[in-house]
Amino acid sequence: MNRLCTANQAAAxxxxxxxxxxxLTEDLLARITADTTVNAIVETRPEYALQAATAADEAVASGADLGPLHGVPMTVKDAINVAGLHTTWGDPAFADYLPPADATLVERLKxxxxxxxxxxxxxxxxxxFGQTANELYGRTNNPHDPARTPGGSSGGGAAALAAGLTYLEYGSDLVGSIRLPAAYCGVYGLKPTAGVVPLNGFQxxxxxxxxxxxxxxSSLGPLAxxxxxLRTALEVTGGPTGKAMSWHLEPPRHRRLTDYRVGVVLDHPDAPVTDEVGKALSDKIDALASQGVKIVEGWPEGVDPSDQAEDFGFQIGLFFALHGEDSDFAPLPQIIEQERRRMAARATWQAYFQDxxxxxxPTSFTTAFPHDDRPFEERTIDGRPYDAQVFWISHASLTGLPAVSMPIPTAGLPVGAQVISAFHEDDTAITFAELAAG
Incomplete structure (x- = not known):
């Protein structure tokens, strides 16, 4: 079987x-062991995996009911708890920590x-958000060019997919940590609607x-x-916890590409795209238009992208303050005002998605850039501030909207396009990305 097949193809x-x-599991473990370049997978459990694979094959032979990912070997981000595997967050202080139980999303995947x-x-x-390295396991490299970053902080998962070292991955996204690695490595990544995938077991x-x-x-979401x-992974992991709770993935608005009305912005002075990114995205939009997709250029009415990017920066500072890093981060009236602005931004985007x-x-203004070990505040990318990477991902993050990073084929390094849809309409973004790739 093709070692580069998708998770759905493997399950089928x-x-x-x-x-x-x-x-499939033996072959995957062998590829992980043989890798000397990417350094994407930091721990495996072969005995467990092979026993589980054997049991999966026996279930097929017996005619048992099978789940949508039955028998598919996959990986998850180090920061997500899996009983029997270490959760280190890349910190030597946690090198020996073995969580007592699986994270909720891991239970659901299993x-x-x-x-x-x-x-x-x-x-x-x-x-x-731009690189993946730590003292415990070292640096992860981009499979397309090992001298370049795979993105961060879910860079290991994105690189593993691009290198054929996993069939499916689950990561986390606070400041683009799913979408940026997906773009830099040329794979798909989904930041789901805020709160859809439970965060239990992710700390x-x-x-x-x-x-x-x-x-x-923070959001937990798949890379694929x-x-x-992405759809399959979200269907099996989404929804609140509790036996009395139920959830389903809302169907997409359309199932034909030509039925979609697509808002488009491909550049902005706060994070001007490189020529390589601009050409790839412009060519893609031209191709979609030639296929009959309705293209509507410009930001939503009432959206100031610079202000929203700045508001997102405040929200990240508040997040860390709530987790004990800065108890004097901001006075209460400012926090209340920022919460009002956050919800107003969501309402503005929701109104936009009525039509x-x-x-x-863009997912990022740039393609994967060379590794940079300088202090964070000294880093630049082609002379631009390092944190300019955050501009394009900030709007979906501020509002909690679902966003897919989809790869755009190029002759050079991968380019990512970000597809944002309305609150709780994750499958509309997923389906558009699926149709647009055809």
Whole structure:
């Protein structure tokens, strides 16, 4: 079987008896062991994985009910708890920590039949959106050019997918940590609607975080080799916890590409795109228009993208303050005003999506850039501020809207286009990305 097939294709082959979970798992573990360049997967559990694969094949033979990811070997980000694997957050202080239980999303992946074979690398304490390196496991490299970054902090997962070292990955996105690596490595990444995937089992080792109803800008979401894999992963992991709770993924607005009305912005003075990114995205928009897709240029009415990017920066500062880093971060009236602005921004985007189905913009202004070990505040990318990477991902993050980073084919380094859709309409963004890739 093609080692670069998608998770859905692998699951279908296993169900049909065209491939065995054992063979796929053995082959995947061998590829991970043989890798000497990318350094994406930092820990595996071969004995467990092979036993689970054998059991998966026996279930197929017996005619048992099979989940949508039955027998598919996959990985998750180091920061997500998996019983039997270390959760280190890339910090040597947590090198020996073994969580007592699976994160909720891991429980759900396993219930869907997936086999969690190992963990992918992260930046130390998830503290970098542009690179992935730590003292415990070292640096992860971009498979397209090992001298360049795979992005961060979910760079290990994105690089593993691009290198054929996993069939599916689950990461986290606070400041673009799913979408930026997906763009730099040429894979798909989804930041779901805020709160759709439970965060239980996603925190640094130590006492449980205090319960709060304050909005958490972090999201857990999948990275994959296809948009369809994103849908499958979200379908099996989304929804609130509790036996009495139910959830389903809202269907997409359209199932034909030509039915979509697409808002488009491809550049902005605060984060001007490179020529390579600009050409790839412009060519893609031209191709969509030639296929009959309705293109509507410009930001939504009432959206000041610079102001919203700045407001997102405040929200990130507030997030860390609530987690104990700066108790004097801002006075209460300013926090109240920023919360009003955040909800007003969501309402403005929701009004926009009454007439527009998805909004397409760059995921980043640049392609993958060379590794940079300088202090954070001294880093630049082609003479631009390092944190300019945050501009394009900030609007979906501020508002909690779902956003897919989809790869745009190029002759050079990968380019990512970001597809944003209305609140709780994740599958509209996913389906558009799936149709647009055809």
């Amino acid at each position: 082959a296993i169900r049909a008896g065209q491939a065995s979970s054992r063979e 219930s869907a039949g997936a086999i969690i074979v190992g963990k992918s690398n992260v930046h130390t304490m998830l503290g970098d 640094p080792p130590g006492p449980p975080a205090p319960i709060t109803e304050f909005p958490n800008p 080799s296809s948009a369809a894999d 527009i189905d998805v909004f397409l913009c």
